[in-house]
Amino acid sequence: MSTPYAKLPAWADYGLIPLINLSVAFIVAGFVVMLVGENPFRAAVILVQGAFGRGTGIAFTLYYATTFIFSGLSVAVAVHCGLFNIGGEGQGYIAGLGIGVVCLAFDSILPWWLTFPLAIIAAAGMGALWALIPAYLQAKRGSHIVITTIMFNFIAASVMVYALVDILKPAGSMAPQTRNFLPGAELPKLNWIIELFGAKIRSAPLNICFLLALIMAFLVWLLIWRTKLGYEMRTYGHSPKAARYAGISETRIILIAMVISGALAGMMALNPVMGDQHNVALDFVSGAGFVGIAVALMGRSHPVGIVLAAMLFGMLYQGGAELAFEMPAISRDMIVIIQGLVILFAGALEHMFRPYIQALFASLSPTSVGIGAVKGKGA
Amino acid sequence: MDSFVAIVQVLDSTIRLSVPLLLACLAGLYSERAGIFDIGLEGKMLVGAFAGAAAASVFHSAFIGLGMAILISVAFAMVHGFASITHRGNQIVSGVAINFVAAGSTIILGQAWFQQGGRTPALQPGERFEAIVWPGADAVRGVPILGPIYSELISGHSILVYFAFAMVPFTWWVLFRTRFGLRMRAVGENPAAVDTAGISVAWLRYRALICTGVLTGVAGAYLSMVQNGGFVKDMTAGKGYIALAALIFAKWKPVNAMFACLLFGFLDALSIRLQGTPLPIVGKVPVQFMQALPYVLTVILLAGFIGKAIPPRAGGVPYVKER
Numbered sequence: 001m002s003t004p005y006a007k008l009p010a011w012a013d014y015g016l017i018p019l020i021n022l023s024v025a026f027i028v029a030g031f032v033v034m035l036v037g038e039n040p041f042r043a044a045v046i047l048v049q050g051a052f053g054r055g056t057g058i059a060f061t062l063y064y065a066t067t068f069i070f071s072g073l074s075v076a077v078a079v080h081c082g083l084f085n086i087g088g089e090g091q092g093y094i095a096g097l098g099i100g101v102v103c104l105a106f107d108s109i110l111p112w113w114l115t116f117p118l119a120i121i122a123a124a125g126m127g128a129l130w131a132l133i134p135a136y137l138q139a140k141r142g143s144h145i146v147i148t149t150i151m152f153n154f155i156a157a158s159v160m161v162y163a164l165v166d167i168l169k170p171a172g173s174m175a176p177q178t179r180n181f182l183p184g185a186e187l188p189k190l191n192w193i194i195e196l197f198g199a200k201i202r203s204a205p206l207n208i209c210f211l212l213a214l215i216m217a218f219l220v221w222l223l224i225w226r227t228k229l230g231y232e233m234r235t236y237g238h239s240p241k242a243a244r245y246a247g248i249s250e251t252r253i254i255l256i257a258m259v260i261s262g263a264l265a266g267m268m269a270l271n272p273v274m275g276d277q278h279n280v281a282l283d284f285v286s287g288a289g290f291v292g293i294a295v296a297l298m299g300r301s302h303p304v305g306i307v308l309a310a311m312l313f314g315m316l317y318q319g320g321a322e323l324a325f326e327m328p329a330i331s332r333d334m335i336v337i338i339q340g341l342v343i344l345f346a347g348a349l350e351h352m353f354r355p356y357i358q359a360l361f362a363s364l365s366p367t368s369v370g371i372g373a374v375k376g377k378g379a
Numbered sequence: 380m381d382s383f384v385a386i387v388q389v390l391d392s393t394i395r396l397s398v399p400l401l402l403a404c405l406a407g408l409y410s411e412r413a414g415i416f417d418i419g420l421e422g423k424m425l426v427g428a429f430a431g432a433a434a435a436s437v438f439h440s441a442f443i444g445l446g447m448a449i450l451i452s453v454a455f456a457m458v459h460g461f462a463s464i465t466h467r468g469n470q471i472v473s474g475v476a477i478n479f480v481a482a483g484s485t486i487i488l489g490q491a492w493f494q495q496g497g498r499t500p501a502l503q504p505g506e507r508f509e510a511i512v513w514p515g516a517d518a519v520r521g522v523p524i525l526g527p528i529y530s531e532l533i534s535g536h537s538i539l540v541y542f543a544f545a546m547v548p549f550t551w552w553v554l555f556r557t558r559f560g561l562r563m564r565a566v567g568e569n570p571a572a573v574d575t576a577g578i579s580v581a582w583l584r585y586r587a588l589i590c591t592g593v594l595t596g597v598a599g600a601y602l603s604m605v606q607n608g609g610f611v612k613d614m615t616a617g618k619g620y621i622a623l624a625a626l627i628f629a630k631w632k633p634v635n636a637m638f639a640c641l642l643f644g645f646l647d648a649l650s651i652r653l654q655g656t657p658l659p660i661v662g663k664v665p666v667q668f669m670q671a672l673p674y675v676l677t678v679i680l681l682a683g684f685i686g687k688a689i690p691p692r693a694g695g696v697p698y699v700k701e702r
Binding site: 032035036037084086133137141142143144146147148150151152154155158159161162166290293297329330331333334335336337338339340341343344347348349350351352 | 418458461462463466467468469470471472473475476477478479480481482483484486487488490491497617620623624627665667668670671674675677678681682683690
């Protein structure tokens, strides 16, 4: 994981370069909008207005952001351990099964504040289990975790179709989904927080999961940078050899990292299932697990960055829905393109502009890039 | 005789279903042998399928469609190369990005250009690759055993099917009997050695990725111009990933790749055939189980319960020239 590049000041590394990468991604997305025959600037205005113009828009933006915080954290935890968990989608999907069973069993006898912790455990447990198998296979059998987690996404999809169509669907119903939950499994809304600021909200699904997501972001920060376990994970992520030499068990650290990652991915299902739809339906995750990859890359795997990046993607989702009304040629799938471009420019091409920025910094003040410190390496 | 006809039919659809897998698998073989992980096979196939169907229906020519499919697919492969070779980015991240851009842009552009909900117009007879009937296929149909095999299995496929199977020995020859192949394998195992010999690592890897792009383009064209007669959104449906699994299962060898793809194609054909019919002993198998079977099998295979797959040693590692 060593970078062949010299150091930049921290604010350039964590602020300027991601910003430039992001801008390039959006400029390219603008070209796609032009290719479709619409005005990209007007599209951007509609998008931002749709996301932040009214109270309802803000609430929806935060609702989407909630899911993306979970999936972004999930990817980030694995990345810190040098693992690429591409299976958040499947882990979140299968967690819906656990939530569904808990809610269907307890929604008539328990109040929501007792159902919710049980559902959190079920969601995290199912997600963790779905990540544990690929982790075990990677640690013990050496099969590549990227491929295995992709396969587990497909397996999860099949399992869920089977479970919803053949088991959980109430008799006499045509739609492949569970019955609607009773109030005992409905999470309270948080719209009143936005209404405190004087905005009016008609109906928006922003719910208590948003707070859970923020707590999780804090806990992940605590885990990665303030605990021994987090230190071990980062060590392994930086250099498996060094970790082995330091006596860190490879199997243990891979299993733990993936279980945490899977648990976070599982929790993302709480938001749509208990907070909005109040049932478990086919394909309710709808790509949120993959958005986590873009979110984690953009947030540079730091919880603060992830929360901000999740807000941005929440804005894209909500604004994108409004955009589809105004410009029928641009459907929700535009977000998939933007997501891909963000992954490309903030992830794979993250070093593209670095040499230029380094040259710029070096010409402004040579010491700031550490050129003074590196003496005569013979270039 | 009835069961024999059924077997021939299943084998025939095995061939049809394994062709896109085989093309994508060989495509992945070129890139991974050169040391570039390519998780973006899925996306390149998808843009190939879209470009092929779109160009064929606009220009009313199957071959212009095929050319366009290859062109666009190679362009996406070059983006992958630009990110992972020139800028030494993470190859898996780059592949994932390509898959998303492909999935989104095919739908958006398809809807904007053709207004059919992300589809391309249904291809007319001249715009798609037709089945080639071999001489005497109809005459020998009545001959027991050999007749159906000749007329159903061997004859009656489109040119892309024969191309796909011809690519297997060709790839073997390129890989193991040409200078380019030797260097390509070397660059996947030990790029520093290739560099020391004065050969450009980057250019070699770019050439390998061009091969990848050509083959995924053909695979996409097969999906939209032979199998389906038009582009439908997300029509690759995970085939790129299955091809990747087949590649690992085949231990990065062309002939093994063909057998792996035929196996996965056979499973697919079988699951379609067995839908809803009760099996002996186990009873009626849920269709979802049959659909998940290739993925489950892949996981089991990858776990090394059947042999051990060792990837090219320099795979996934960007090459940094020593200074």
